[in-house]
Amino acid sequence: xxxxxxxxxxxxxxxxxxxxxxxxxxxxxxxxxxxxxxxxxxxxxxxxxxxxxxxxxxxxxxxxxxxxxxxxxxxxxxxxxxxxxxxxxxxxxxxxxxxxxxxxxxxxxxxxxxxxxxxxxxxxxxxxxxxxxxxxxxxxxxxxxx
Amino acid sequence: xxxxxxxxxxxxxxxxxxxxxxxxxxxxxxxxxxxxxxxxxxxxxxxxxxxxxxxxxxxxxxxxxxxxxxxxxxxxxxxxxxxxxxxxxxxxxxxxxxxxxxxxxxxxxxxxxxxxxxxxxxxxxxxxxxxxxxxxxxxxxxxxxx
DNA sequence: GCATTTCCGAGCTTCCCAGTCGGATTTATG
DNA sequence: CATAAATCCGACTGGGAAGCTCGGAAATGC
Numbered sequence: 191x192x193x194x195x196x197x198x199x200x201x202x203x204x205x206x207x208x209x210x211x212x213x214x215x216x217x218x219x220x221x222x223x224x225x226x227x228x229x230x231x232x233x234x235x236x237x238x239x240x241x242x243x244x245x246x247x248x249x250x251x252x253x254x255x256x257x258x259x260x261x262x263x264x265x266x267x268x269x270x271x272x273x274x275x276x277x278x279x280x281x282x283x284x285x286x287x288x289x290x291x292x293x294x295x296x297x298x299x300x301x302x303x304x305x306x307x308x309x310x311x312x313x314x315x316x317x318x319x320x321x322x323x324x325x326x327x328x329x330x331x332x333x334x335x336x
Numbered sequence: 337x338x339x340x341x342x343x344x345x346x347x348x349x350x351x352x353x354x355x356x357x358x359x360x361x362x363x364x365x366x367x368x369x370x371x372x373x374x375x376x377x378x379x380x381x382x383x384x385x386x387x388x389x390x391x392x393x394x395x396x397x398x399x400x401x402x403x404x405x406x407x408x409x410x411x412x413x414x415x416x417x418x419x420x421x422x423x424x425x426x427x428x429x430x431x432x433x434x435x436x437x438x439x440x441x442x443x444x445x446x447x448x449x450x451x452x453x454x455x456x457x458x459x460x461x462x463x464x465x466x467x468x469x470x471x472x473x474x475x476x477x478x479x480x481x482x
Numbered sequence: 483g484c485a486t487t488t489c490c491g492a493g494c495t496t497c498c499c500a501g502t503c504g505g506a507t508t509t510a511t512g
Numbered sequence: 513c514a515t516a517a518a519t520c521c522g523a524c525t526g527g528g529a530a531g532c533t534c535g536g537a538a539a540t541g542c
Contacts, residue, residue, distance in 0.1 A: 191337070191338075191339065191340075191420060191422075191423055191424050191425065192337075192424060192425050192426070193337065193424070193448055193451075194337075194499070194500085195499085195500070196499085196500080198444055201444050201447075202444065205443070215518095217517090217518065217519090218518080218519075219517095219518080228500085228501060228502085230501075230502065230503075231500070231501055231502080233519075233520080234501095234520090234521095236519085237519075237520060237521085240519090240520095247518095247519065247520090248508090248509080248518085248519080249507070249508040249509060249517095249518060249519040249520075250507090250508045250509025250510060250517070250518055250519075251508090251509060251510045251511070251515090251516060251517035251518055252509080252510055252511085252517075252518075253508080253509070253510085253517075253518045253519060254518075254519085255519085266447055274337060276337075277337055278337050278338060278339070279337065279338050280338070280339075296474060297351070297467045297470050297471045297474065298344055298347050298348065298467070300470065301347075301412055301459070301462060301467070302339055304458060304462070305339075305455055305458060305459065308454050308455065308457075308458045309451055309454065309455060311454075312450060312451060312454045313447070313451065316447060316450070321443050321444070321447070324443050324446065325443045328442060328443065340530070340531085341530080341531070342530085342531080361487095363486090363487070363488090364487085364488075365486095365487085374531085374532060374533085376532075376533060376534075377531070377532055377533080379488075379489080380489090380490095380532095382488085383488075383489060383490085386488090386489095393487095393488065393489090394487085394488080394539085394540080395486095395487055395488040395489075395538070395539040395540060396486070396487055396488075396538095396539050396540025396541060397484090397485060397486035397487055397539095397540060397541050397542075398486075398487080398540080398541055398542090399486075399487045399488060399539080399540070399541085400487075400488085401488085
């Protein structure tokens, strides 16, 4: 049970984009370099984010991408689900299989379902903007300390 | 992001044990047969549950296992963590690595941490006894319908 | 002693994640 | 128009983990 690195990379990219929002388009190469992420790999995640409508992009030289909305209007949940699909996927409920011949399975699926709801609730309450703000806090804290 | 079948098997076994609590020891073979779980595989999970102190067991012929406490005193969280370790494991926070050279990573780790807390909170609030009761409800519902 | 059970460790197969890569398409610029 | 730079698309791969099997040792009732 862990979050994929895809989502971590995706979130880091979104933070980077949020920091430089308004500066026009930013290339995947640049984001990758700044965040130390394999470039060709990040490319794919950005494409996925674009398909999900969280990012807009333009091809060609001097192309790049930027946030599709304000950083405070994009939740962590959206980013995760754009990259990895549902936060918790269950064969029984999400997919069409629904092979609950055994009643006990259904009961357990309800627990997975409940987990899903709780997680989505939380992750949906955190925005990219929150992350950026929190990051500033951490940086300031470190500066004061040193 | 999904729960392992180990945990599903483990929970189903616990439900089975809860249903027949007080009837003495029950063999892994029997549980496996009833719940249609690969026997030798279930064996291992039961051993893990025993090591975690959720189940007591006795070897030898007419050996078997039973719940170590009341079904209302065992949470789903305990079962899951006994079988799969922490619900959400993060290299940065749980383990010793703590390689947050990049500040952005730490911010994200806080989100994982938050998810962990929420999930544990929820899963810790559901007991095996709850599952059994809920299962009865479902069965009754089906009976009325038909 | 023998059957039956839990217990321990090793091994095996299949699948998926993380990452790479070749190349097609689009576009600004000279 | 040519070229360089960027996104985009699809296929491929290596490694590691999940799911499961298996052989056999230790315990225990009959």
